[in-house]
Amino acid sequence: MGRPTAEERVARALAVFERGDRRAAWESLRTMARREPGEPAYRRALVATYRSIGALDQSARWGAADPGSLDDRERRILRRRAASAASEKELRAYLVLPGALPPEVAEALPTRAEQLRRRGESAAEQLVLATYVIAVLFGAPAVAIGLGVTIVQAFLGLSTAHDAAQVTATIVLFGIAGLGLLLLIVSLLRGWWVRAVMLAIVVAAAAVVLGHADMTSTTPFA
Secondary structure, eight states, rough: OOOOOOOHHHHHHHHHHHHTTEEEEEEEEHHHHSTTTTHHHHHHHHHHHHHHHHHHHHHHHHHHGGGGGHHHHHHHHHHHHHHSSHHHHHHHHHHHHOOOHHHHHTTTSOOHHHHHHHHHHHHHHHHHHHHHHHIIIIIIHHHHHHHHHHHHHTTTOOHHHHHHHHHHHHHHHHHHHHHHHHHHHHHHTTTTTTHHHHHHHHHHHHHHHTTSSTTTTSTTTO
C-alpha cells in the first residue's frame, strides 16, 4: 500500500470534521500544512472549514498563499494582520509561508520606519515599567526611611538630624538622576524631543550637584 496522497489525507481530516471532532481535524490539517507548506490542498481545507464556522481570521490566515481565493472580508482581515506585523519574517511564520509573500500581502506590511517606531515604542514601554518598579521598590522606600529618620532625629533634638537630612537629599538626587535618565531614554525612543530636553536638563543638574558632593562623608554637602 503506497503513501497516502495529500487529497486522501485531507479527505480523512474532513471526515473527522464532519463527525464533529473539529479540533482533531484542524490539528491534523495544520500539522500537514506546516510539514508541506507548498501543498495547497491542506490550506484549502483549512480555509473551507474555518470559513464554515465564521472563523474568518483563521480562514484568512490559511488562505494567505492565494489571496484571490479569499472573500473581501477575509482579505481585509489579512491586510490588517500584515499591517500590524513586526516584520516580514514574523508574518511569514504566522502565515506558515516559507517563501516570498504574495504581492497583495507584502504591500500591506508596515514600512521600515514604522517597524523601527514600533520597536522603539515596545522598548519604551518596557523602560517605563522598569522605572515604575525601581521607583516603587527602591526609591520610595529609601526616601521614606531617610525622611523618617531625619524627622525623628530632629524631633528629639539630635545633632545628627542634619547629617541624616543630607544623606536623604543625596538619595533623592540619585533617584532623580537615575529615573530621569530612564525617562529621558523613553522620551528619545518615542520622539518626545521637548520632554527629552527638559529631562536632560534635570538629569544634568542632579549630576552636577552630586559631582560636588563628598560621598565618603556623612555630610556630603558640607
